[in-house]
Amino acid sequence: MKRLLSALLATAVLAGASLTARAETVDITMAAGHPPVFRWVKHANQTFIPAVNKALEGSGITVNWSEQYGGSIAKVGGVLEAVEEGLAEVGLVSSLFEAAKLAPQNVTYFTPFVSSNATAISELMDRLHEENAELRKSWEENNLEYLGAAIGIDDxxxxxxxxxxxxxxxxxxxxxxxxxxxxxxxxxxxxxxxxxxxxxxxxxxxxxxxxxxxxxxxxxxxxxxxxxxxxxxxxxxxQYAGGIAANKEWFDAQPEALQNALRRGGVAQREAYHKDLDQAxxxxxxxxxxxxxxxxxxxxxxxxxxxxxxxxxxxxxxxxxxxxxxxxxxxxxxxxxxxxxxxxxxxxxxxxx
The missing domain is CATH 3.40.190.170 (Bacterial extracellular solute-binding protein, family 7)
Structure with a gap:
């Protein structure tokens, strides 16, 4: 009996160690249809990823990033499906090119001549996503979790x-x-x-x-x-042209620390992107x-x-x-x-x- 208990205990310890190891390093593929020459993709590398890594400091979680831009995994208009199906865990999703699946998100493109302030529109759309469950539902119906980082497009x-x-x-x-x-x-x-x-x-x-x-x-x-x-x-x-989203099934299975870090990365991306945009x-x-x-x-x-x-x-x-x-x-x-x-x-x- 003692031998059996010892064996079961050893197995449990090994299983726990294995789970801890898997939790400590998370593989994340990030996709974008456009190449890094475009500002929102550039900031995925320069702002979003570093901000997520920074937010994870002290959590025991590290991320092994694989950046797949410029159509290497999905072309423009195909990133939603790639993230939805799990080919990438996270992606820059252009709602502009997903008129059927993300129809409500295209509201700005059906209301021209309203405002030339891209920063204001970006902040507003992220705020509306936080407040309006109907907007979030469009993402969730496609197995996506919206992380923010609203892509505002200049006049x-x-x-x-x-x-x-x-x-x-x-x-x-x-x-x-x-x-x-x-x-x-x-x-x-x-x-x-x-x-x-x-x-x-x-x-x-x-x-x-x-x-x-x-x-x-x-x-x-x-x-x-x-x-x-x-x-x-x-x-x-x-205009508002999309943002960063994660595969929802994958996201829901992640530790709270990683979920929060991804959201903080979204805020950092939006702020840095628009500061850069305004100057440009x-x-x-x-x-x-x-x-x-x-x-x-x-x-x-x-x-x-x-x-x-x-x-x-x-x-x-x-x-x-x-x-x-x-x-x-x-x-x-x-x-x-x-x-x-x-x-x-x-x-x-x-x-x-």
Whole structure:
């Protein structure tokens, strides 16, 4: 009997030691569809990961990171599925390119001409995710845990191969735009084509597009000024394009210390990314000019005419989501009310028309 008890005790000790060893080192693969040349991916390496490691100091947990960016695991628009299926534990998920699975998160792209303050929009969207269970549900239904690090995108511009002096100049022109932003071209006479940053340069240079809707801080690393030197500041506004999420089943199984560290990493990423972004916006426009680009800003009348000529895609989008049992109208109202409360002056009150 004593031998049996000793053997059982030894087995239990070994099993406990094994579990402790597994808990001490955690393998985490982090994925992004875009390459590190883009700011939100750069900060995954420079800010998010170091912040998580810092938060874990003294916890007995260390992380063995595997960084897989630029489509090595998943291309742009495929990171959600990669994290959902466990190919990566954590990923930079672009809600912009997940219009079906993360529809409520795309509220900003259906409400252009609201605010050019990317930091304010980013902070607001992370706050809404904390307060609004309906927003979090979109992630959870896809086996994801939203960690924050809202990716705010600076004021979108129009970059073209031709000068834009009036809306008539856009008629018949093929303009590439990301996901729902194609809707911003309705009423202008332009032909909107869905695209993304990784292909814009080649598509403009080969004549597939006559221009694109893009933001300055991405246009510079992408060298879009070489193929589309005419930059028109229309004032489409800053946007929310996603954030960092973890595989929910994996996340729920982790120690509380690691869960908290990942969330703290999300806050650190958002703050550092936007501090960097704010400094880069002016520098990016200057770089475009320095490389031969022509930057012009439209008049308030031009902006108003563009906005007034659009369909109210926000209301149509919200109604469609409502019909699918998703929070369309409630998220639209919550977002617009919060932006007005924070001082934004929308060109159109999309939720009230």
């Amino acid at each position: 979108y511009l129009l970059m073209t191969t031709f000068p834009v002096n009036s809306l008539d100049d856009l008629k018949g022109k093929k303009i590439g735009a990301p996901g729902p932003a194609v809707n911003w071209l309705k009423g202008t006479g332009a032909i909107g084509v869905s695209g993304n940053l990784t292909t814009y340069y080649n598509e403009i240079s080969t004549g597939v597009y006559d221009g694109v809707i893009v933001f300055a801080t991405a246009a510079v690393p992408g060298k879009l000024y070489e193929v589309a030197p005419y930059v028109t500041k229309v004032g489409f506004g800053a 916006i002016t520098a990016s426009l200057e770089a475009i000019r320095a490389n031969g680009g022509t930057v012009t800003e439209v008049s308030p009348e031009f902006r108003m005419k563009w906005a007034a000529g659009m369909e109210n895609v926000a209301k149509a989008w919200a109604a469609q989501l409502d019909g699918e049992g998703k929070p369309g109208s409630s998220v639209l109202s919550a977002y617009m009310d919060a932006m007005r409360k924070d001082g934004a002056t929308p060109v159109r009150d999309w939720d009230k028309e």
